[in-house]
Amino acid sequence: MNNGVMIVDDNEHIRQSVQMICEFEDLDLVCAASGQECLQQLQSGFRGVILMDIMMPEMDGWQTIREIVEQGLYRGNLILMLTGMGQPDSRMDGLQEYVTDYLTKPFGPDQLVDALRYYLNLVES
Amino acid sequence: MRTQTTKIANATLSAALVIVICLTIATEVVLKQIRIEETQEAAEVQDHALKLFWELYLARGTNWSVQGRDLMVGSYRVSGSQAVPDRVKAITGSTASVFLDGTRVATNAFYPTGRRAQVTRMPADIYTSVVGRGKPYRGESLVLGEKFLCAYDPIRDRHGNVIGALAVGARAGDYLVPYRRTALRIRAINTVLTCIFILCAFLLLTERRRAQERIEKQLDFLQVIIDAIPAPVFYKDAAGIYLGFNKIYEEYIGLSREQMLGRSVFELWAPDAAEIFHKMDQQLFAAPGVQTYETSAVRHSDGTHHSVIMNKATFHNPDGSLGGLVGVMLDITERKAAEEETRNAYRKLADILEFLPDPTFVVDQERRVIAWNLAIEELSGVGKEQILGNGNYAYAVPFYGVRRKMLIDLLEDPPETQESWYAGITRSGETLSAEAWLGLHNGERYLWSAASPLYDLQGNQVGGIQTVRDLTDVRLAEQERHRLEMQLKHSNMIESLLTQLSHDLRTPLTPLFALLPMVRRHVKDPKLERMVALCEESVQQIQGLTVKALDLVRLSGAQQPVQLSPVPLAGIARVSLHGCAASFEQRGVTCLNEIDPQLSVFGQPEQLALLFDNLLSNAARYAADCGYVRIQANRTEETVTVAVHDDGLGLEPGHCELIFREFYKVDAARHDTKTQGLGLPICKTIVMNHQGRIWAESPGLSRGTTIFFTLKAVEA
Incomplete structure (x- = not known):
């Protein structure tokens, strides 16, 4: 399977926005509405760049990363966190090393596409 | 006392012994005299019998001679003729014998066999004296083995030569019979009396010993009792000489019992103390009874000065004369020290109370003000000279303008009564406290007050103390703090709301932010493009507001x-x-x-x-x-x-x-x-x-x- 992009966000509008942009840019995108779905996609063999929202119900972004690492699914992926401009979070302790970059909400299409292309190239290499 | 008893016993025993000895000696002397008199009387009887014996022979002849082997007087043959001796016996009852030379030739003495005792010999010593020397003999001698009181006269012939002797005698047993009977009676009486004396003396001595033992036991018991008394006890005689004391007294003096007995105060105490004790003893002896006084002149053997209360009482002898005195020393040194300490503590307490920063006053059991410190003078505007000693709720006037009950008056009231005077009154142990706004001389003040009962050492309530604290500033500060807290709470709520709002706005802004530029790029109609551009600017305006508002809130709301x-x-x-x-x-x-x-x-x-x-x-x-x-x-x-x-x-x-x-x-x-x-x-x-x-x-x-x-x- 070619490397793709996975958006993990509980907000459907954001997922769709990212999806539309990716369609315009011919990027393969997989959508996950929760941490659980993200894990399922990874277990199904997804590898690539993961756009991970932090604030999600039940399992937030940091817990999802912890599970990814613990289940040995991190290898072959890069994680970009979708964040507000909030304060540093105590829950991220020890997990920053698995986060490659941060993308601040709201983000413009060019900002998104530039980041995705850059990190897709990186993950492929 | 024990020595005296022993002396009495010894004297009694000696007297009894002397009496017995004297009685015995006197009796023997009298008996001897009686015996002498009896013997003299018997000798006189023998002299008369001998005289009669001579006269009876003189009637028969005057010349004594020896013819052949016979003794003759005149012509009368004396030898073998028993008539004259028998005649003497019949008249005087005495034994009469005639001796030729030393041999009895006529006699009225008989052997126990009934045969006349002729031809028996004169005792040798009498023979020597009478026949040998021609001297008469008077005295006792043995005749036929019996003791006789005898009288011998020599018989001389006409030439004066001693040729024999006339002798009379009486059996000693005969003339001493009355004497012996009397002596026996007297000696019997004497012996009985002696025995009675000895028995009485023995009984007396036994009784005395028992009494002495009883007294000694009693004395020992009394000593144990006074030794057990934890205060120094002593007794003296009427001359002020120590007769006894207990162990604590010995410790006080620091001398042994033997060193102290029989001494006076001047020998046991320091001069100043001795002078006081002596003077007071003399006063007590002058007016017998009970005496109590206090002195601090007592110095213990350990060198420390002590204060004591001296209790003394006189005692009398059985004859009613003054016997001496008994004394008990009650050591009040510690009590004095405690009293002094209490006085000092009270002074310190009064000072502390006076300068206590909290306004405070104290009342006695009659609710009269007995302490009114500087702070309460300042708070109430009433000086202590105006209020000390005043009762009838005078202390309430500076606070309430009228005489009424205050906390200090409610200490023993039931809770409902207390509550009727002060709302929100609280009790902690015996302390009541309450708060109230009161109009004082310097304006309305918020006062907190607490009152407690005061007790003496015996636990009796002797008054109460009330302290007041001006909490006006604290109260106002509390109100201000409450207002600020409410304000802070409101600010925090707004900050929280704004933070959440700014944050949450990012999510719906994201699709607009992400998609509007894409839309604008693909719109060909200039009008539509301008419309989308307008939307884009609005979204950026909202985004700017969101970011800046969040910045502002974050910076302003910094707690630290x-x-x-x-x-x-x-x-x-x-x-x-x-x-x-x-x-x-x-x-x-x-x-x-x-x-x-x-x-x-x-x-x-x-x-x-x-x-x-x-x-x-x-x-x-x-x-x-x-x-x-x-x-x-x-x-x-x-x-x-x-x-x-x-x-x-x-x-x-x-x-x-x-x-x-x-x-x-x-x-x-x-x-x-x-x-x-x-x-x-x-x-x-x-x-x-x-x-x-x-x-x-x-x-x-x-x-x-x-x-x-x-x-x-x-x-x-």
Whole structure:
């Protein structure tokens, strides 16, 4: 399977926005509405760049990363966190090393596409 | 006393012995005399019998001679003729014998066999005296083995030669019979009396010994009792000589019993104490009875001075005369010390009470004021000279204007009564406390007060103490604090709301932000494109507001003081300048960073960066087209004053302060849709967080604006 992009966000509008942009840019995108779905996609063999929202119900972004690492699914992926401009979070302790970059909400299409292309190239290499 | 008893016993025994001996001697002397008299009387009887014997022979002849072997008187043959001796026997009852030379030739004496005792010999010693020397003999001699009182006369012939002897005698047993009978009776009586004496003496002695033992036991018991008394006890005789004392008294004096017995006060006590004791003893002896007095002149053997209460009483002898005195010393040294300590404690307490910072007063059991300290004088405006000693609720007047019950009067009342006088009254143990607003001489004051009962050492209530505390300032401060807390709570709520709102707005903004540019790129119709561009600007305006509002709230709501550290000022400005470079370039504005690269200030780097971001983006926006912006910093002692100057729009004098208000825009019509009116308020907040000052100066419209702010300088 070619490397793709996975958006993990509980907000459907954001997922769709990212999806539309990716369609315009011919990027393969997989959508996950929760941490659980993200894990399922990874277990199904997804590898690539993961756009991970932090604030999600039940399992937030940091817990999802912890599970990814613990289940040995991190290898072959890069994680970009979708964040507000909030304060540093105590829950991220020890997990920053698995986060490659941060993308601040709201983000413009060019900002998104530039980041995705850059990190897709990186993950492929 | 024991010695005296022994003396009496010995004297009694000796007297009894002497009496017995004297009685015996007297009896023997009398008996001897009687015997002598009896013997003399018997001798006289023998003399008469001998005289009769001579006369009876003289009647028969006058010449005595020996014819052949016969003794003759005249012609009368004496030898063998028993008539005369028998005649003598018949008349006098005495034994009579005639001796020729030393041989009995006629006699009225018989052997026990009934044969006359003729031809028997005269005792040798009598023979020598009477026949040999011709001397008469009077006295006792043995006749036929029996003791006789005899009288011998020599018989002389006509030539005067002794040829024989006449003898009479009486059996000693005969003439001593009355004497012996009497002696026997007297001796029997004497013996009985002696026995009675000895028995009486023995009984008396036994009884005395028992009595003595009883007395000794009693004395020992009394000694044990007085030894058990934990106070010094002593007794003296009427001369003031010590007769006894207990062990504690010995310890007091520091001498042994033997050293003290029989001594006077002057030999046992120091002169000053002895003088007092002696004087008081004399007074007591002069007026017998009981005496009590206190003295501090007593010195213990360990060298310490003691205070004692001396209790003395006289005692009398059985004959009613004054016997002496008994004394008990009650050592009150510790009590005195305790009393002194109590007095000192009371003085200290009074001093403490007087200078106690809390207004306090004390009442006695009759509710009269007995203490009214300086603080309560000040609080109530009533001096202690006006109130001390007053009862009938006088202490309530300064507080309530009338005589009424106060806390101190409610200590024993039931809770419902207490509650009727003071709402919210509380009890902790025996202490009541309550709070109230009261109109005092210096205005209305909020007073807290507590009252407690006071007890003496025996646990009897002797009064009460009430203390008052002016809590007006505290109360007002509490009210102010409450108001501020409510305000803070409100601010926190708004901050929380704004934070949440700003954060939550990002999510719906994201699709707009992400998709509108895409839409705009693919729209071909110029009208539609302008519409989308308008939407895009609005979204950016909302985004700007969201970000700035969040910044402002975050900076203003900092709960803890900003941690300041040395920050190179020029470096911070350079980074911000770099961030705004696009804006400057867009309008052809030149920005000059003239800050000394060596200059450092105390600050929080992130906030200072935000400060410069806001100031420079403002300057870039409001500088004249192709104008300039200049950043300068001046150090004066501890302060660095930074100036960000532009040559653009300028301000009217009245706007210089208003521009720091939230959402204020100089453009009254608010045409400027690219600003939110929060940049300078954020700057002001940051400078305030750094304990600095920020202000704006402008010569007027179109003449440029300079924003100044101060920061604390780091010493080079």
